[in-house]
Amino acid sequence: MKKGDHLFLVDGSGYIFRAYHALPPLTRKSDGLPVGAVSGFCNMLWKLMQNARDTDVGVTPTHFAVIFDYSSHTFRNDLYPEYKANRSAPPEDLIPQFGLIRHATKAFDLPCIEMEGFEADDLIATYARLAHEAGGDTTIISSDKDLMQLVGPTVSMYDPMKDKEIKVPEVIEKWGVPPEKMIDLQALMGDSVDNIPGVPGIGQKTAAQLLEEFGDLDTLLARADEIKQNKRRETLIENREKALMSRELVRLMNDVPDVDALDTLVLQPPNGPKLISFLKTMEFTTLTRRVAEASGTEAAEIEPAHVDVQWGADAHGPDLTAAPVSDPEAASSGDVAPTPEAREAQNTPAALAAARLAEAVAGKVDTTAYTCIRDIATLRAWIEEAREEGVVAFDTETTSLDPMQAELCGFSLAIRPGRAAYVPLIHKSGAGDLLGGGQIEGQIPAREALAALKPLMEDRSVLKIAQNLKYDLVMMHRHGIDVAPYDDTMLISYVLDAGVFGGHGMDALSERWLGHTPIAFKDVCGSGKSLITFDLVDLEKATTYAAEDADVTLRLWRVLKPRLVEKGLVSVYERLERPLVPVLARMEQRGISVDRQILSRLSGDLAQGAAALEDEIYQLAGERFTIGSPKQLGDILFGRMGLPGGSKTKTGQWSTSAQVLEDLAAEGHELPRKIVDWRQLTKLKSTYTDALPGYIHPETKRVHTSYALAATTTGRLSSSEPNLQNIPVRTAEGRKIRTAFIAEPGNLLISADYSQIELRVLAHVADIPQLRQAFADGVDIHAMTASEMFSVPVEGMPGEVRRRAKAINFGIIYGISAFGLANQLSIPREEAGSYIKKYFERFPGIRDYMEATKAFARENGYVETIFGRRAHYPEIRSPNPSIRAFNERASINAPIQGSAADIIRRAMVRMEGALEKAGLENTRMLLQVHDELIFEAPEGEVERAIPVIRDVMENAAMPALSMKVPLHVDARAAHNWDEAH
Template identity: 65%
Template sequence: MSGTPVTKSSHLYLVDGSAYLFRAYHALPPLTRKSDGLPVGAVSGFCNMLHKLIVGSKARDDKDAPTHFAVIFDASGDTFRNEIYPDYKANRDAPPEDMVPQFPLVRDATRAFNVPCIEMTGFEADDLIATYAKQAAALGAEVTIVSSDKDLMQLVDDRIEMLDPMKDKVIGPDGVVEKFGVGPDKVVEVQALAGDSTDNVPGVPGIGIKTAALLIDEYGDLETLLAQADGIKQKKRRENLIEFAEQARISKKLVMLDQNVPVDVALDEMGVVEPDAETLIGFLKDMEFNTLTRRIADALGADADEIEAAGDHKPDVKPKRAANQDAGAGKTGGKPGVINQALIDSAPIDADAYECVTDVAALDAWVAEAFAAGTIALDTETTSLDPMSGRLVGISLATAPGRACYIPLAHGTPADGTLALDDPAPEQIPLKEAVARLKPLLEHSGILKVLQNAKYDLVVLKRVGIDVAPIDDTMLISYALDTGLHGHGMDALAQEFLGHSPIPFKEVAGTGKAQITFDKVPLDKATRYAAEDADVTLRLWHSFKPRLVGERMATVYETLERPMVGVLAQMEMAGIKLDPAILKRMSSDFAQKLAGLEAEIHELAGEEFNIGSPKQMGEILFGKMGLEGGKKTKTGAWSTGADVLETLAAQGHDLPQRILDWRQLSKLKSTYTDALPDFINEETGRVHTSYSLASTTTGRLSSSDPNLQNIPIRTEAGRKIRTAFVAEEGNVLISADYSQIELRVLAHMACIDTLRQAFADGLDIHAMTASEMFNVPIEGMDPMIRRRAKAINFGIIYGISAFGLANQLSIPRSEAADYIDRYFERFPGIRAYMDDTKAFAREHGYVATLFGRKTHLPEIKSKNGAQRAFTERAAINAPIQGSAADIIRRAMIRMPDALAAAKLPAKMLLQVHDELIFEVPEAQAEKTIKVARQVMEGAAAPAVDLSVPLVVDANAASSWAEAH
C-alpha cells in the first residue's frame, strides 16, 4: 500500500473481513493443513478472494480494478452499542472450535497480500467501513464494499456499491430495494421496526421486513410513524407500535452505522501496490495452498527459484510499504543503490537515544559539534503542512548517524504567546534566543545542511529570519538518480535503502478529529519522532551522494534540481494577489448558467434526473434514448465517463454535449471560483501555491494548495478565472510563455529538417504542417484544416491514437488513421525517432532528456500488453516533455540574477507549464519583458545547441488573463 491520494478517478475496495470469514467457513468444505492438521479452509477461501480482487484484477487489467484496498475486521470486546443496549448480540453462540485458530491467520494473510488490516476497539467493522466509504465517496471516488451483510446496505448510493464475493453478485440501489422493499436511505428505518434476531436487535414485535417497508413507505420515517401510531387501523400493530416505541428508537441507534469513527489509518494509506512476492508466496506455502501459490506466483511474475527461496517456514508478513508522502508517484523496487552498510550497522537507529535540547548551554554545545562536523542534517516541525501559515515548533539536527537532537521552541505555547497559569509550557529555549544561536550555523557557507524536501524548511526558517545555505536535498538526489523506480518521500526511501520504517506521524499526533498539532505533542514523543527524521535524512545522504558521480547524474542534480529549491521558495513566499469579489461574481454567474444547462438537459432528456448520477444518466442515454455505443461496467451500470460522452457528442448528439458542458462548468465553480478565496493567506492577502519538484517522471513541476496549473485555458469560462489573479496597485503582471516549445524540441531531437526550417523562418507551424500533409497553400488556408494539423502536431507527442484523434476532431476513425499515416509519410524522421527511442528504452531501461535527466521505465518489457504499450508511449514523450521542462527550469534558475543585474524590482510569482508570471511596477514592464525573454530564449545554451530557435511571447497587463 502507498501514500496515494484518493481522487475522483479512484476505486476503493473495503472488504468486510470478519463477515467473509464466517461465510467462507460455513460455505466451503473443511480443509486442514496436511503437516499438522491445522484448520485452514476459511483462510483458503479468504486468500482466493483477495487474489481475485487484487492480483487477479491487475493481471487481467480490469478497468474496475481497485486503486485503493483495505480489509476491515471486528475487534474483540464490547462496542458502543453494548452501552446503548447491554443485550446487543448477547444471544450469539461462540464460534466453532476449528474456526478460532483461523482468526489470526486471515489477518496474517491480509498483511501478506500487502493490504491494510484494520480493526478498532469499541467499533464494529461495519462502522469503519461506513466511515471510509463515505470519506471516499465525498472525494468523488467509487467504492465497492465486499460483503453481503444487509446492515451495510444503508450505505449504498450512486458511488457506493456492494459485492457479494461468494455469489459474485453486485448490489446497488435496486438490490437494496429488492431486499428491504425501500431504498438505501430508508434501510435503517425498516431495520429499526423489524429488528434483527441474529444481533439481538429487538425492533417491534409482530413487524417483519415487508410490513416495516410498507409502513415506512406510507409514513416516511420512524418518528413520523410513531407519532401517528394511534391512527393505525390494525389493533395489534397499533398497540405494539405505541408500547414498543422506545424499543424501536433504541433499535434504530443499534442498526445505524457510525460514519464518523476517528480512524487511525487514512484513506491515502490504502493505495494498492503489488504484494512482495517472497512474503506472499512464503505465507501461502506455509499454509500449503499449492495451487493458489502457483497461480499467484505466475501473476506476480515470480519464477520457480523465487518460490523455492520463500522456504517452508512462515515469513515475517509485515508489509513493505511504499509511502510517497510529498514526493509523488513511482513504483517500489528498482536498483538498490549504494548503501554504506558499515556506516549503518555501526550506529543502529535508536529513537530513544536522541537528546532533547531545552537549555542554551546544551544548544551551544550542539552548535559547536555541528561546526566541527561540517555536514549536518536539518529538519523543522511546524503546526501545518502549509509553510506560509505553519508556526515553527521545533528544529532537529543530526551530526552523524545515530547522533541527533530535537530543539523544542513552541510546545504548549499558544500562537499569541500567552499561557494559562494552570497549563504551563514545558521547559524550552525561547524562539528568538534559539534563532540567534542557530542562525550563524545555518547560514554559514562552510557548513553543508542536508534536508529532505528542503523547500518546505527553507520557507519556514526564512519566516523567522534564517536564510539556510548551502544545502543538499535527499529527496532531489533520489529523484535525479531513480526517477520512475520508487517514491522519493522519506519513509519510502528509509524503507527502500535503510531497511527502516520511521515513526509514523499518526503515532505521535493521532489521526482524524483526534489529531493534534505538533506543538501539543509531549516532548519525549516529539524528540523521538523529529530527531529520527534528521538522523534518517543524514543516513540517506551518505547512501545517495556517492552515487551521483558514479552514475553520472551529478550535473543533473547540481544544475537542474538543487538550484530550483531556493528559486521556488522565493516564488512561494511571494505569492500572487487574488480578487475574491471577481470570483464571487463568477460563482454567481456560473450558478445561473448551470441552472440553465440543467433545464436544457432535462428538456432534451424529456424528464428530470440527477445529472450528477452516472447511473441515472446512463439509463437516460442508453436505456431510454437508445444511443449507440453504450457499454456496461461489471456492476451492470452504464459507463458514462468523459470518453463515452465525448464519443456520443462527436456523433452529433446534443444531450451528451450539454452534460459535458454542465460537468465542466460545475467543476470550475467548485474547484476554483468557490474554493480559491479560501486559499488567501490572512497575513499576506495573497495566494501561495506549493510546488512539487519530484512528483512527475518528466521533470515538470506540479502545484497544489491550490493547483494553479490545471486552470483550463482553452475555454472561455476557464480563461475568465484568470481575470481574478491581479497585480497590486501600480504594478502589472507579465506573462512570458514559450511558443510551441515541445514541437521545437521534437524537431531538434528527431532531426526533422522541414520543421526545423519552418521554425527558423518563423512560419505558422500548424499551417505549414497542414500545407505539407494536405497539399494546400498556406495563404488563405481554411481554419478547419489548420486545426486538424494542430491536433496532429500536438497529439503525436503524446502518442495519440486514431480513436483519440477522431474524437478530438469529430471525424471517422478511418479518416483519423489516414491523417496519422500521412503525417508519418511526410515526416519520416518522427517515426524513426519513436522506434529508436523505444528500442533504446528496451535495451537500457530508461530514456533521457537533452540535458541528461533520466526517466527509468521498469515496465518497458512488461508481459502485459496494455502496460507495455503505455510505457512505450511514456518513453517517446518523456525526452520531449522532459527536455522542455529542463529548459524552463534553467530559465527560472538564471532569472533572479538576471533581474538583479538589470536592477529590476520584478518578482517571479508562478510557473504554469511553459509560462512564467512576474509582477513588476508598471514603469519597469518593458525592461522586464526584455530581460525575461532574453533569459528564456537562451536557456538551453551552452549545454545544448538547439537547431531551432526558442521563441517567447510576453505581455503585461493588470490581470493574468489579459497578460496571457
C-alpha cells in the same frame, strides 16, 4: 492433518535452477541487482498458487510448503566425500538470488523449510511419510528423478514446466521400473551430476532390464555370477561396494528428526499487501499488477519492503554470514592483500555507494538515544559540534502543512547517524485552561534559539541536509534565516529514480534504503477528530519523532548522494534541481493578488449558467434527477433512453466518464453534450471561483500556491493548494477566471510564454529538416505542416485544414493513435490513420526518433532529456499489450516534455540574477504554469524587463547545448493574467 487433506511440497532448490536457466538474464533497473531467477520463481509460484486455489482445475491443497537445501554439506558427504564434488560454483549472478528467493517464499506467506545436514529431498520424503501416516495425500512439485522413489498411492509429482502429473505409470514409462525400484536403478546407473559412481558401463536401460530379471539390487549382486555377458558380470562383481554405497547416497531419508509439525504447514489465505510490497522492491511490475488485481489490493498504496541481499561463494542459506552484495570489501577473505585491480574497484563511486548502503542497512536506528535540548548552553555545544563535523541534517516541526501560516514548534538536528536531537520552542501542556494549557517550562525562548541557530544555517562551510527542503527554507526565511549551502534527499532520490518507485517521501525512502519504518505522524499527533497540532505533543514523543526525522534524513543522504556520481547524474541535480529550490521558495512567499469581487461575480455567472443548463437537461431527459449522480445519469442515458456505447464499471453501474459523454456528444446526442457543459461550469465554480477566496492569506492578502519538484516522471512542476496549472484556457469561462489574478496598484503582470516549445524540441532531437527550417524562418508551423501533408498553399489555407495539422503536430508528440486522432477531429478512424501515415512519410525522421527511443527504453528501462534527466519506464517490457503500449507512448513523449521542462527550469534559475543585474530588483517572478512564467513589475520597469525576461528564456539551453532551432517567447504586460497572456 487429517484424512482427506492434501499437502503440496515445492522443491524450492530445483525451482531456483529451473527458473534461472529457463529465462533470459534480468536485472533490477534501479541498481543492476540480478533478479532473473527470482522473477521466474515468483511467476511459477504465483501460477501454482492460483491453480492450487482454483477448485475447478483439480486438487486443492490444504497444506503447503517450499523446501530448500540448507547448504552443500550433508550426511552424504560424510559417507562419500566426493558426493557432488564435481559441481562448479553457482553462476555469479545467481548467488545473491538464493536469499531473495527465500524472502519471496515468505512474502507468499508460505513456510520456507530447510535443515542443516539434510537435503531438500530428505525433508520432502519425511513430510510425505508424515502426511501418509496422517491419512493425507501429497503432491511434490518437481520433476527430479531423485524424488520419484517416493511416488505411490498417496504421493504424486507435478512438473509445472510441462504441466504434467507424474504417478506410478509415468515413472514406469520414463524409467522402465516402478517407483519402489528407482533407488536400485539409480544405484546401478549412477549420477554424473551428483558424482554418484554407480556401476561403470551400466546405463538406464541395462539397469532396468537387470532389475526386471533379478527383482532388486541385493538379489542381482548375490547372483551376479549368473549373468551371461562376461563384461557385465565382471563389472558388477568388481563394483559391488560402489553399487551398495550409491544406493545409500540416492536413498532419501524419510525420518529427518525435529521437523516442523504438519499443522504448521496449513495453507493460509493470500496476503496481497505483503506480497506486493516484496514484488515492488524487486520491481516486478507485471506480477505486482496481477497480484493486486487478484487480491483486490491497491498497489499504489503499498510501499516497497526492505529486503537484505546476501553475496558469497555459496549463499544458499541463512547459516552464511556473507556480507551484503553492496559491500565490495566483503568478497576478500583471510589476510590476502587485495590486488591493484581490486583496490581500484573499491575506490569507485559505485563501491562507495555500495559500502554506504551496507553501512546504512547494518546501522539500526535507535530512537531511545535521541536528546531533547532544553537550555541554550547545550544547544550551542551541539551547534559547535555540527560546525566541526561540517555536515548537519535538520528539520522543522510546525503546526501546519502551509509554511506561510504555520508556527514553528521546534527544530531537530542530526550530526552523525544516531547522534540527533530536538529543540522544542513553543510546546504546550495541552490541558489546564481554555486556551489548551500553558507553555511547558524548560524550553529555550524561540528568538534566543533561532539567533544561536542562524550562524550555523548560514555558514557556507557547513552543508545542511533536509528532506523536502523547500518547506524548511520558507519557514527559516520567515524567521530571518537564509539557509545555505544545502542538499535535499527527496530531490536526490527523484533525480536517481523518477518513475522507478512510487514516491520520494522520507518514510518510503527509509524503508527502501535503510530497512527502517519511521514513526508515523498519526502515531504522534493522532488523526481525524483526535488530531492535535505538534505544539501539543509531549516532549518525549516529540523528541523521538522529530530527531528521528533528522537522523533518517542524514542516513539517506549518505546512501543516496554517492549514487549521483555512480549514475552520472550529478549535473542534473546540481543544475536543474538544487538551485531551483530557493527560487520556488521565494515565488511561493511572494504569492499573487486575486480580486475577490471578480471571483464572486464569476461564481454568480457560473451558477446562473449551470442552472440554465439544468433546466435544458431536465427537459431533454423528460424528468428531474440528480445530475451529479453517475448512477442516475447512467440509468437515464443507457437504461431508459438506450443510447449506444454503454458499458458498466466493476460496481455494475453504467460508465458516465467524460470520454463516454464526449463520444456520445460527438455522435450528435444533445443530452450528453449538455451534461459535459454542466460539469465544466460546476467544476470551475467549485474548484476556482468558490475555492480561491479561501486561499487568500489573512496577512499578505495574496494567494500562495505550493510547487512540487518531485511529483512527475518527466521533470514538470506541479502546483497545489491551490492548483493554478489546471485552470482551463481553451474556454471563455476558464479565461475569465484568469482575469481575477491581478497586479497590485502601480504594477503590471507580465506573461512570458514559450511558443510551441515541445515541437521545437522535437525538431531538435529528431533533427527534422522541414521543421527546423520552418522554425528558423518563423513561419506558421501548423500551416507549413498542412501544406506539406495536404499539398495546400499556405496563402489562403482553410482554417479546418490548419486545425487538422495542428492536432496531428501535437498528437504525434504524445504518441496519438488513429483512434485518438479520429475522436479529436471527429473523423473516421481510417482517415485519421491515413493522416498519421502520411505525416510519417513527409517527416520520416520523426518515426526514426520514435523507434530509436522505444528501443533505447526497452533496453535500459529509461529515456533521457537533452540535459541528461532520466525518466524510468520499467513496464515498457510488460507482456500486457496495453501496458506496454502506454509505456512506449510515454517514453516517446518524455524526452520532449522533459527537455521543455528542463529548459524552463534553467530559465527560472537564472532569471532573478539577470533581473538584478539589469537593475530590475522590483520585477518579481510569481508563477510558473507549464511553459509560461508570470511576473509582477512596476509600470516603469515593464519595458526594460520584458527584453531581459525574453533573453533569459530564449537562451536557457545555452551553454549546455546549442538548439538546432531557435526558441521563441511571447511576452506581454497587462493589469490581469488573462489580458497579459
